[in-house]
Amino acid sequence: MKNIYAIGVGLIGGSLAIDIKKNDPSVVIHGVSRKESTLDEALRLKLIDKKAALDDIEHADLVIISIPVDATVKLLPTVLDKIPDTALVVDAGSTKVDICRAVENHPKRRNFLAMHPIAGTEHSGPSAAMEGLFVGKTNIVCEVEKTTFKLQEKALKLFTDIGMRIRYMNPEAHDKHIAYVSHLSHISSFMLGKTVIEKEKNERDIFDMAGSGFASTVRLAKSSPEMWTPIFRQNKMNVIETLDEYISNLSHFKEMMEEDDFEGVFNEMKNTNHIKDILNGIH
Template identity: 65%
Template sequence: MKIGIIGIGLIGGSMSKDLKKILPDAEIFGFDHNPEHLKTALELNLIDHVGDDSMIEEADIIFLAIPVDAAVNALPDLLGKVKDDGLIIDAGSTKSLICSSVSGHAKRRNFLACHPIAGTEFSGPTAAIDGLYDGKTNIICEVEKTAFKLQEKALDLFAKMGMRIRYMNPEAHDKHIAYVSHLSHISSFMLGKTVIEKEKNERDIFDMAGSGFESTVRLAKSSPDMWTPIFEQNKLNVIETLEEYIQNLQAFKDKLLNNDMEGIYQEMEDTNKIKEILKGIPLNKI
């Protein structure tokens, strides 16, 4: 079996690690716009070979793990090249544009639109880890548009990686993910920005920051290359979440200004509900 991994960073590299375990006989070919990443991926044994165009045509599976703007650009061409029973799986954090980019494609059935909800704030092949996908949710969109045998093939791999599958249409995916992922990143980036701006003397941050700050600001370490196109593609949903978030912050500030401490207490107590919600989520593995 020949597998191509396009984008051999955290997501692609971790996928490769899992695939090597599940399919020990598979040959894995890596693609990346950064030659250093390919070199590192070979050294780390994430891939067996550097891929070329002819490999795409022979590939049984192509795993596309590049920023979502590049994915939208690359997918129609790639899909045109795969063999009849070849399968392309993507891993983008937005799903509407990627699905519409191939909606009328002659080989649409060779593509499975996925979003494995897994990752860390790090990037590049050195960030790849074993078992990244174990216990994580994989959102599959428009599953009915993928050939049944190829669905089966993908689901078998995902099951072996320990992923739970949820089916959703691309629009619902993009709307919900704006709340639970995209907004978290912006709230974290802007928290980091606010504190950095204020504390010109970094020593003060160093001295007073605790694990609470670290946790809340962790996502502000994320890659702008990955996140700029996500925000661009999911702009309208993200703006809506941002407006609601800003309104809630504003209301909290107004309560403080008005000495409405009962209201402040209530807001926090109501939101403590998040404990129960998070309890059931298998998030703590990374």
């Protein structure tokens, strides 16, 4: 895979480009973006070797799509139309059902691998890209059986070579589970930030009193609304279900406080401490 085209050269696309290039310096990374300024920045940061246009992917060995999920749904069929028969297309979207559905009957469906690298930060754009972002991280691959075997092999080698673990899942299960462990945590962070901003009009007080607990909890509120709004739209029903459960737990906690049931409050927190054992087992 010598000619790689990155459609989207922000945090995920740019970081993939860095690690792929480091692993195989002979590859040529071509950047594709709606904004010329984004490509200029990606060139300056050495994330890409060359600028490219969408039509240039007729020369691609690999196309990596790392753009908002609503844009991916619209663009993916066109990308498959334009690539050569031997090329592989992968996407890095945080939702998978709508993306897979958009190309389920495409003549080149076998050239597409649906994936979601579970990695990232709250930052966005080319300047957010970093080396080693994916080391030890999980890459969820959906509908692997619909991708031709030779291209599967190439893709899985490429991503394991940069340190990723591969996990297989169907798109529906992916979208349901990710609503709990990713989408809900982003909403919680945004709404915590909103609550504090609205309550504390004097921003100096917020920053003077904000400890590491607040900073780490609200960190995700710095994430890009342009990226996250389409994710919530595509995964609407799963996100609403998780919110119903989360709101129910918050209401129950509030009721215990109102009733001075601090034994119940203690037990809720004590039982939830078990999450550290679960997370230690994962990491």
